[in-house]
Amino acid sequence: MSSYQRFAGHAPLPKIATEYDLIVCGAGPAGVSAALSAARQGIKTLLIEGQGCLGGIWTSGLLSLVLDTTGKAGLLGELQEQLKAEDGWLPRQRSSRFIYDVEVMKWILEKMCLEAGIDILYHTRLVDAVHQDGWVQAVVTESAGGRQAFAAKLFVDATGNGDLAARCGCQYEMGHPVSGEIQPATLLAIVSGLPPEEQGTMGAKDKERFRSLLRSVGCDPSYCGPSLFRLPHPGLFTMMINHEYRVHCDNAAEITKATINARQELNTAVRALRRIPGWENMRLVITADHIGLREGRGIRGRYYLTADDLKAGSRFEDGICVARFSVDIHQLDENTPHGQDAFKAKPYHIPYRALVAAEFDNLGMAGRCISGDFFAHASYRVTGNAVPMGEAIGIAAAAAKESAKGFAGVDGRQVAEEMQRRGYEI
């Protein structure tokens, strides 16, 4: 029985609103990139987003720092050029990362998507999927207009948490293979009024200095590497000081509790820091619209990227980009140290097959929810990789649209060649 029929038992079937070539669920770094890359090839694309802006963790999450950009041109390069042109870009101390202005990011992503002819739906959540025999037929959404269904030939799950694939019944995993614990969640915030000489935290030594400062006023941050990133705006910094443990992407009660705890910690810390001479004017400007979940579901794909691949620096014929970011395992609970079980990774390929769902030919993935183990995810999850993942699955959409086998019928080597042509190191 398809989920369409199951749903029909409870309520009238939502009418199929419009037919698309491609529907991308989730408009974070991965989803926007997938939609842009597809639409620019003439693919009729719908981009569905639960929040009221594009960018996901980049914008409603207030991230402000893009990591693992080395050897990546394509959309990631174009985005940097646009940010620079609008005075919304700052280099970090290393060439593999950059800082951006969150509001400029929101604005240029909207401009780029509208220019590409993408239909955008904000405040719209994917809540169900209609599927049969390994083929996704439609997604069911909820918004102010009630329930709606949208059909397409192809779908991309870029929800970060693998919501669409989970609604389709795809196999997935979450958490450390032994303990089952997941990477902690963090609520990001923007602060102002710091002393003029404060430069932010550039590395481990600076983070330790900031931690000591917090401790000196009786505030022991739940994240042992508290950070401050100087923003392009005069006098503003992003602050990252909290960890919330065991926050699962499929549990609203856990997410709510973590958000309230984290906001409490941020307010308490700012008030405590104001007692330090020179910090009296510090203010909490804003906390993010949603708490950042480092880890959600990892959906099983046609290739499963593992710790062994990272140790070996595996290269594949269908490699769509080279990932270089470290295996970044934050504390998994109150007692384990930061970085436990981490190891040195060699630069490795993300293969196209890790972006295609194992059980559904026309379902692609991009971003945090692609196919890989706990350790591989701890590296590839950063947004310098989410962009090429989205760009690659968007490239594949042109060929997949004509194939009876959807994304599964696309030769990943051709996607890799196109990525190289667009300036990605392969």
Ligand SMILES: Cc1cc2nc3c(=O)[nH]c(=O)nc-3n(C[C@H](O)[C@H](O)[C@H](O)COP(=O)(O)OP(=O)(O)OC[C@H]3O[C@@H](n4cnc5c(N)ncnc54)[C@H](O)[C@@H]3O)c2cc1C
């Ligand atoms: C606290 C924290 C700090 C981090 N630090 C860095 C860093 O410094 N630099 C870096 O590059 N990376 C960093 N990362 C990692 C990186 O931000 C994520 O892995 C990244 O967001 C992956 O992009 P994405 O597009 O897959 O997911 P997201 O950015 O999470 O985007 C997913 C989008 O889908 C939407 N969505 C989800 N479910 C639904 C649904 N059911 N219906 C409709 N829409 C939905 C969400 O609203 C969101 O906009 C950090 C992550 C966290 C949590």
